[in-house]
Amino acid sequence: MTENRFGAGAAYIRGQFVPIAEATLPVTDWGFTRSDAVYDVVHVYRDGFFRLDDHLDRFVHSMQARRLNPPEDRAAIEAVLHRCVALSGLADSYVAMVACRGRPKLAGSRRPQDCENHLIAYALPWIDVIPPDVQERGAHFWIASNPRVPDASVDPTVKNYQWSDLTSGLFEAHDNGYDTAILCDAEGFLTEGPGFNIFIVKDGRVMTPDRGSLHGITRKSVFELCEAMGIEAVVAPIPRALLEDADEVFAATTAGGVMPGARISGRILGNDRPGPISASLKQAYWKRHDDGWHRTAVRPL
Amino acid sequence: MTENRFGAGAAYIRGQFVPIAEATLPVTDWGFTRSDAVYDVVHVYRDGFFRLDDHLDRFVHSMQARRLNPPEDRAAIEAVLHRCVALSGLADSYVAMVACRGRPKLAGSRRPQDCENHLIAYALPWIDVIPPDVQERGAHFWIASNPRVPDASVDPTVKNYQWSDLTSGLFEAHDNGYDTAILCDAEGFLTEGPGFNIFIVKDGRVMTPDRGSLHGITRKSVFELCEAMGIEAVVAPIPRALLEDADEVFAATTAGGVMPGARISGRILGNDRPGPISASLKQAYWKRHDDGWHRTAVRPL
Known part of the structure; x- marks a missing residue:
């Protein structure tokens, strides 16, 4: 061969x-x-x-x-x-x-x-944005001190390579011993991270930002999964205080799927492990893949 | 040969x-x-x-x-x-x-x-950012409707390729029959254009923005020329209203030097030709080049 x-x-x-x-x-x-x-x-x-x-x-x-x-x-x-x-x-x-x-x-x-x-x-x-072993223990997210570029200057729904603010956040996250970064906008509302949308879970409700974010395809999948699983899910403004008070946090991206977190900038969430709703969404996401969900077979040569 | x-x-x-x-x-x-x-x-x-x-x-x-x-x-x-x-x-x-x-x-x-x-x-x-014939008649600058990315998100003094907001401005300028664009920030203060710093002249005084701008080398040269020529020059906040009320406007960049303007978004400045201070700065800029100003001879092979 x-x-x-x-x-x-x-x-x-x-x-x-x-x-x-x-x-x-x-x-x-x-x-x-x-x-x-x-x-x-x-x-x-x-x-x-x-x-x-x-x-x-x-x-x-x-x-x-x-x-x-x-x-x-x-x-x-x-x-x-x-x-x-x-x-x-x-x-x-x-x-x-x-x-x-x-x-x-x-x-x-x-x-x-x-x-x-x-x-x-x-x-x-294939490569995961967050390495599989980190996903297993729950990712540690650092809230970057620099604000995300505002939507009015660069439309975040137009997928682009202008990662300077995200890269700044990544450096700061790594300097502080964290796995990756999430950025707020200048008004203090949660946006997204380098290559992923971010979700929080609060009192059983799943939330993701209404601004400063790509309209992620995995984000869309999470909403479909939540609907199927009877979990309330909303797109809404998420002030930093609400993020810091979250019960769970997870990232969503093509390059890794649903990736649970365990810490946010000095705060330990739950048992310092992926939360139950995040974990069940992750499991359902891949289970559905095995069932042929939204699948298009690759055409052979 | x-x-x-x-x-x-x-x-x-x-x-x-x-x-x-x-x-x-x-x-x-x-x-x-x-x-x-x-x-x-x-x-x-x-x-x-x-x-x-x-x-x-x-x-x-x-x-x-x-x-x-x-x-x-x-x-x-x-x-x-x-x-x-x-x-x-x-x-x-x-x-x-x-x-x-x-x-x-x-x-x-x-x-x-x-x-x-x-x-x-x-x-x-060599290429001019603004073609020589356009410089001759005076460039027509369009004030873009989208704001420049803020300094807190992407430091404009770090020269980078993230031109999306500048490119948006360029498209809008060309759609409106203008040569190039200049951008204000979200607060309405003048910043810069795609590849150049911007200056205004008002009541004999030369001004350039204190924010949202590269620390241009040509910009620095303009200040040296102004000093030598006895023209007052300042770095200051320039609200849009002051820009629109300018007597003259010019761009400054490595790729073209001092490039006078004649119009700003529907306003005709002076006689719809390069203003006298802009023109004299342009002339002095190139005259000084001929005199060996800040020159380092290229080493032969």
């Missing part, structure tokens, strides 16, 4: 499928030099995409919001994603799609309208 | 000097996927860098602020810049230096501390 040269990951760039190591961007692409790009990430679990249509819907929304228009239409993008996964041979993977501004067709132009937008996609081996 | 393969631009990446077209970044570099990078741009005019030390000082400040630590020290970075320009053979160029987060040394890590930071540099043919 020959080794699969796409085994470390398969990418699509400039219309070609290449091993991930060969997927590179010019250093002068505005997707880099102006962070003028949007993206999305869908996961594949046991040879099936999870909520592929939802991710494609959001990706199209993000592209339209930033007037990014690569040559591939939605059906072509979907086909590219299938082929990246099939080439990689990975049963479990995360699959990124990126629309980049590119470079001006007319040399010297400084107008984004003059650029040749392009699509990048790639399938990589 | 053989053609110089670096003539379109010379780059340094992964420790090698390559033609600009070969300077590429993995699509999985956090410099791209988290916009976790800082940069600076110095210009070369007639075979001499302008204020090279100031740019290196600021680049080091930016790197330290984001805990970016590529293997090359300041002296090595300076040598790389000289060599990029010399290889390109360009007499007039702009020269970028970029520090990138890179990728985790430990596969699977989500910690910025675990990444292999790296330096990119390149010299490209």
Whole structure:
């Protein structure tokens, strides 16, 4: 049997499928030099995409919001994603799609309208945002001292790479011995963390912020699970004091699913372990995956 | 005579000097996927860098602020810049230096501390942020409706690629038939534009914002020129009403120098031409270049 040269990951760039190591961007692409790009990430679990249509819907929304228009239409993008996964041979993977501004067709132009937008996609081996052993004991979340960029300046529902405020929070979290960060906005309301939505549980009720947050696909799944399990769940403003007074906390993201927490900035929640509602949501999330929930089988080569 | 393969631009990446077209970044570099990078741009005019030390000082400040630590020290970075320009053979160029987060040394890590930071540099043919013919008639600035990202979330003195709010402003400016955009913050105070500081002239006094702005090297040069020319110049809060009531307006940036304006969002300033103080600052800026002001000769190969 020959080794699969796409085994470390398969990418699509400039219309070609290449091993991930060969997927590179010019250093002068505005997707880099102006962070003028949007993206999305869908996961594949046991040879099936999870909520592929939802991710494609959001990706199209993000592209339209930033007037990014690569040559591939939605059906072509979907086909590219299938082929990246099939080439990689990975049963479990995360699959990124990126629309980049590119470079001006007319040399010297400084107008984004003059650029040749392009699509990048790639399938990589599965990775959790929060390592599995940390999820097991319950993640320790640090409330960052710097505020999240406000929605009026950068729309958080348009999935983007502008992570500077999130990265600042991460450094501070690690400096303080915490696993990851969550950010409040300048008014002191909870927003999100680096790569995940955040939820709290208070008196049996599940809550997630109404502002400063991506409309997460896993977040949407949590609401569906809560409905099925008879748990009240709301989108609402969450002042920092309410966060600090939570019974439970958990993160939700494609790259890891439902990930329970145990501590928030010096406070130990419950028994310093994942809380019962968080744990049952996590369990249900993966159980449903096994049952084929929102599944689209990866098309073979 | 053989053609110089670096003539379109010379780059340094992964420790090698390559033609600009070969300077590429993995699509999985956090410099791209988290916009976790800082940069600076110095210009070369007639075979001499302008204020090279100031740019290196600021680049080091930016790197330290984001805990970016590529293997090359300041002296090595300076040598790389000289060599990029010399290889390109360009007499007039702009020269970028970029520090990138890179990728985790430990596969699977989500910690910025675990990444292999790296330096990119390149010299490209000179380009003005605002085309010369537009500078001639006076640029038309559009006041964007979206606010600039606040300083507390992303430090504007750390030169970064997170241009989403600036790009939004640019689109709106072009939609309205304007050349470029300037942004106010959420409180309505003037900040900066995409790639430049902004100045106003009111009653003979030159003013530039005290917030939301890069500490521009050209901005610094303008203050030195004002001092030499006996023009009062201040860094101060500039509410939108004061901007709209300005006698003159001009932009200041490495990629173009002092660039006078003629209109601000529907208002025509003076005679719809560059104002006298702006024009004299522009003239002095380039005249001083010819006199060798703050010049460091490019080292030959």
